[in-house]
Amino acid sequence: MESVKPVQPSVNSSYLPNLHDEQSATEDEEGENHSPSESLLPKHTSTPLAVRYSPEDSYNLVYIIFFLMGIGSLLPWNFFITARDYWIYKLSNSSDHSGQQHSDISDNFESYLSVASTVPSVLCLILNYFLVNRLSADVRILSSLVVILLVFLVTTVFVKVDLSEHNMGFFIGTLASVVIISGASNIFYGSVFGISGYFPMKISQALISGQAMGGTLSAVASIVSLSVVKDVTDNALAYFLIADVFILLCIVSYLLLPKLAYSRHYMLAAACVGPGTMSEGQGAAAVPPLQLIIKKAWVLGLSVFYVFFISILVFPAVSSGIQSVNNSNSPWTNKYFIPVTSFLVYNFADFCGRQSTAWVQVPGPTSRVLPVLVLCRSFLVPLFMFCNYQPRDHLHSVLFNNDVYPVVFNCLLGLSNGYLGTLPMIYGPKVVPRELAEATGVVMSFFLMLGLAIGSAFSVLLVHSI
Structure with a gap:
């Protein structure tokens, strides 16, 4: 396997190297007597025969x-x-089609949304950490996608349902939906990144690029729907239908993945260190040494x-409340x-910032x-x-x-x-021993979600202080 270049840890992902050169084989032999706590997954000294011959990714389908x-990991x-316009309309007074009657809930909905989405994500990240060696990736990925699809269908x-007399109930139900979607998305996110670690670096890069593109796609979809559909509810209906179709597309695409020779080739190696191997070799899932x-x-x-604490502190809670200083009634x-x-x-x-790390790492x-x-x-x-954020109750300048x-x-x-976030x-999986790369990816993801959770809580205070 000397002709195969070692694959570096992927961005924002858990990574387990699965290609062995002579040096790694020597390390495996020397580490046969290591305690189970030194590695998240068991080591193996032989590479499956199928991995020695790499097929082509026909039409870049796997990519x-x-x-x-x-895209699907951040799309919901x-x-x-x-x-934003739909939530303001729905949480103010649905019977008033001008959508101008506001409330504390509608004005600060982004802050509540941030808290409801990030706090459960931290807990689900921990849950996913313990599920890695107990449930297969297929079960975790498909079940999380189905849950996301069902919640989006309800949304x-x-x-088109008039809930003007039940604003608080709709608000609570929406936050509950966000909690469920965020938890499922986090399990989906961690599981897919775990699988990508068994593929070449270009597949991990595809996942990273898609994740960064998710926000851009949703913003473009919002602008297009605003320009095509005039009514706020028709606009939201078209908007959420796009999300429903895309999530369904993710499910179909993942079901197609095992049928492709290129993916079967690399997932064969993944099967050698899957949950079954862990349970047979150790009887219980190993816990990585967090202290190290x-x-x-x-x-x-x-x-x-x-990085993510500062980002979620102002986006979207503050940034989406900044209005144009022009008082014209233009569409812009x-x-x-x-x-x-x-x-x-x-x-x-x-x-653009995430993509630039593929060429510059300084x-x-x-x-x-x-x-x-x-x-x-x-x-x-x-x-x-101090931009034109509205409404302003304390900082009037x-x-x-x-x-x-x-x-x-x-x-x-x-x-x-x-x-700076990427x-x-x-770097995280690179500064630890090779066998701890995947565990380090999980820990780094935990720091990310913790920053989002605490930052979203402080965003509520920041909005009320303006």
């Missing part, structure tokens, strides 16, 4: 499927947060935490300003410049606060009184989130 999976969340049905992982990667973990001011300047600009900038994993750059993102918070400012600030927020995720 496309993982790209779709990446992005579709919920970008349907789609309620679009934290010792090696705590700076990177805190960097990931703070009333309809397209927030979807374009907040959601589309941020998500596309985030996509500063390095041990550089002190990386955490300094991460801390420098703090200055973005007051910049958003608007220092950045021009529509170009939120565009620039969202670009900076998205680019820095994509670049670098530590890449």
Whole structure:
């Protein structure tokens, strides 16, 4: 297997190397007497025969499927947060078709949405960690997709139901739906990334690119539906139907994956270290040494935490509340300003930031410049606060009184989130022993979700302080 290049850990994913060269085989022989706690998955010293001959990815079908999976991992969340006009209308007074009657719930819905989506995600990430060696990836991925589809179908049905007299009940039901979707999406997210670790790096990159594209796709879908459909409920109906179809497409695509020779080739190696092997070899799932992982990667973990803490603190809770300073009744001011300047600009900038790490990886994993750059993102918070965010109850001064400012600030927020958030995720599995790479990916994901959870809670306070 000397002709096969080692695959590096994938961005934002759990990774388990499955290709063995002479050095790794020697390490395996030397580590036969290691305790089970030193590795998340058992080592094996032989590579399946099928892995020695790599088939072609015909028509890049496997690449496309993982790209779709990446989009699907963030699509539900992005579709919920970008349907802002619908939530304002539904949570204010559905009988008032002007949609101008607001309430505390509708004005601060993004903050509540962030809390409801990120807090359960942390718990489900821990649950997924323990399910890795107990349930197959197929069960976890397909069941989570089915749950997401069912909840989205219910959300789609309620679009045309008049709930003006049950605003609080609809609000609670919506948050409950977000909790379920976020939990299922997190299990789906971690499971798909685990599978991608058995494939070449280009497949992991497809997953990363798709994940970054999910937000951009949802923003574009929102803008298109706004331009085509005039009524707010018809717009939301078309919007959520797009999500339903796309989730169904993810299910069909994943069912197609085992039928492709290219995927069967690499998943054969994955089967050798699957849950069955673990249970037969050890009787119980091994627990990775968290103390060693934290010792090696705590700076990177805190960097990931703070990057996403700052991002969720202002996006979408504050950024989506920044309105145009022009008082005209033009479509740009009333309809397209927030979807374009907040959601589309941020998500596309985030996509560019993540993609740039494929070519530029500076500063390095041990550089002190990386955490300094991460801390420098703090200055973005007051910049958003003094844009034309509405309503303003405490900070009445608007220092950045021009529509170009939120565009620039969202670009900076998205680019820095994509670049500085991805670098530590890449570096984390590289600074630990090879057998701890997958466990380190899970720990880094935990830091990410913890930053989102705490940041979303503080976003509620930030919104009420403006």
